[in-house]
Amino acid sequence: xxxxxxxxxxxxxxxxxxxxxxxxxxxxxxxxxxxxxxxxxxxxxxxxxxxxxxxxxxxxxxxxxxxxxxxxxxxxxxxxxxxxxxxxxxxxxxxxxxxxxxxxxxxxxxxxxxxxxxxxxx
Numbered sequence: 001x002x003x004x005x006x007x008x009x010x011x012x013x014x015x016x017x018x019x020x021x022x023x024x025x026x027x028x029x030x031x032x033x034x035x036x037x038x039x040x041x042x043x044x045x046x047x048x049x050x051x052x053x054x055x056x057x058x059x060x061x062x063x064x065x066x067x068x069x070x071x072x073x074x075x076x077x078x079x080x081x082x083x084x085x086x087x088x089x090x091x092x093x094x095x096x097x098x099x100x101x102x103x104x105x106x107x108x109x110x111x112x113x114x115x116x117x118x119x120x121x122x
Contacts, residue, residue, distance in 0.1 A: 046071055057118040
């Protein structure tokens with residue numbers, strides 16, 4: 001089956017990296033790299049923002065630790081569901097779902113920050 005740009009697609013709709021032109025490969029690679037950079041940047045902000053959360057919300061170190069518990073606890077709680085989702089619908093749709101959830105979190109950050117709501121951040 002021939003897809004967009006004359007690139008032959010595999011029966012499941014995927015294209016092997018060897019079939020992409022140099023420009024298409026660089027574009028796809030840069031998108032994935034920037035995605036993982038954004039997720040890593042958000043993780044890196046967690047530690048540096050923790051001290052600021054303590055002063056803005058007037059909370060203890062124990063309470064601010066719940067930010068990290070919530071962040072890393074999500075890996076433990078959601079991993080089985082994410083694995084089942086990936087097996088059922090595929091990796092590509094899993095990335096789309098991850099981007100959607102990441103975007104929603106970024107959108108909801110603004111009203112929670114304006115209201116200075118600690119439970120909203122957790």
